[in-house]
Amino acid sequence: MPAKPRICFLINPNSGTDRRQDVPALITHCLDADDVDHEIRLTRYAGHAEQLARQAAAEGFRTVVAVGGDGTVNEVGRGLLGTTTALGIVPRGSGNGLARHLRIPLALPAAVQRVCRPTFQRIDVGHINGRAFFCTAGLGFDAHVSKCFAEAGTRGLSTYVKVALREYRHYRSTAVTVTLNGETLHTDCYVLAFANAAQYGNNAYIAPLADIRDGLLDLCLIDSLPIVRAVRVSLGLALGNLPASGAAVFHTSRHIRVQAAAPLGFHVDGDYVAAAQDFEVALTPLALEVAT
Numbered sequence: 001m002p003a004k005p006r007i008c009f010l011i012n013p014n015s016g017t018d019r020r021q022d023v024p025a026l027i028t029h030c031l032d033a034d035d036v037d038h039e040i041r042l043t044r045y046a047g048h049a050e051q052l053a054r055q056a057a058a059e060g061f062r063t064v065v066a067v068g069g070d071g072t073v074n075e076v077g078r079g080l081l082g083t084t085t086a087l088g089i090v091p092r093g094s095g096n097g098l099a100r101h102l103r104i105p106l107a108l109p110a111a112v113q114r115v116c117r118p119t120f121q122r123i124d125v126g127h128i129n130g131r132a133f134f135c136t137a138g139l140g141f142d143a144h145v146s147k148c149f150a151e152a153g154t155r156g157l158s159t160y161v162k163v164a165l166r167e168y169r170h171y172r173s174t175a176v177t178v179t180l181n182g183e184t185l186h187t188d189c190y191v192l193a194f195a196n197a198a199q200y201g202n203n204a205y206i207a208p209l210a211d212i213r214d215g216l217l218d219l220c221l222i223d224s225l226p227i228v229r230a231v232r233v234s235l236g237l238a239l240g241n242l243p244a245s246g247a248a249v250f251h252t253s254r255h256i257r258v259q260a261a262a263p264l265g266f267h268v269d270g271d272y273v274a275a276a277q278d279f280e281v282a283l284t285p286l287a288l289e290v291a292t
């Protein structure tokens with residue numbers, strides 16, 4: 001009889017807004033012990049999932065499953081880069097952008113069953129200033145909001161919307177020079193998003209045409225955001241028609257350089273990283289195997 005696939009579940013107990021304590025028992029209940037051997041480990045601090053994922057890959061697990069949101073998925077994915085272990089996702093975050101893009105079920109029982117009988121496929125991986133991202137990265141207002149969101153004390157979509165509306169009142173664009181596809185653009189940056197997947201999460205489609213396997217990043221540039229345009233952008237995000245709305249400019253490229261006139265914050269997969277003035281953004285095609 002062939003050996004059962006080994007799956008390691010890494011749970012971030014801090015993801016999302018649902019604080020139920022019995023997630024390990026639920027996972028064990030939902031999977032079929034005849035089909036898989038599994039282990040469950042909990043993250044103890046931010047950054048721990050990357051370390052645990054790398055260790056699980058070294059132990060020979062076929063799949064390491066991020067049980068959490070896009071931040072946890074990012075950490076686990078980073079830990080698996082360069083290994084032969086696949087990333088699985090059981091979505092438990094606030095936004096779940098990558099899970100939604102890959103059409104992974106949002107309900108825990110269905111997601112656990114899917115990861116036990118998966119289809120394996122490879123996805124592209126983006127890097128911004130050396131930091132990997134799998135869903136989106138960005139400069140400007142979205143990064144600023146992710147920084148304020150992390151400091152807000154509460155999570156979830158309603159906190160995110162409250163923080164975004166509060167910060168919108170005083171956030172201003174920064175002048176940037178963007179080099180891509182042999183062209184140089186001098187423009188202002190309110191938001192510059194680099195999309196590997198189509199959405200930020202919560203079905204907010206920043207780049208609805210983004211294909212996670214096409215070897216290209218979709219860039220979405222919003223140079224300023226007066227109120228009328230803010231309404232059009234919000235509708236475009238919700239309806240998935242931002243490119244047709246004319247409220248943002250889109251490009252595709254595999255390698256982008258951005259130089260900003262003043263320090264600009266950036267995020268990867270919704271988690272704020274730092275401020276910088278020079279950005280190198282690049283895509284490595286099909287660099288990570290994912291269980292979907």
Ligand SMILES: Nc1ncnc2c1ncn2[C@@H]1O[C@H](COP(=O)(O)OP(=O)(O)OP(=O)(O)O)[C@@H](O)[C@H]1O
Nearest residue numbers: 016043044045046068069070071072093094095096
């Ligand atoms: N045990 C832990 N204690 C505190 N923070 C943790 C722990 N484990 C992981 N983290 C951090 O929690 C952050 C948020 O988690 P995650 O992104 O999974 O949830 P979310 O923000 O609710 O979901 P989403 O990103 O989909 O909106 C991650 O960036 C991760 O670094």
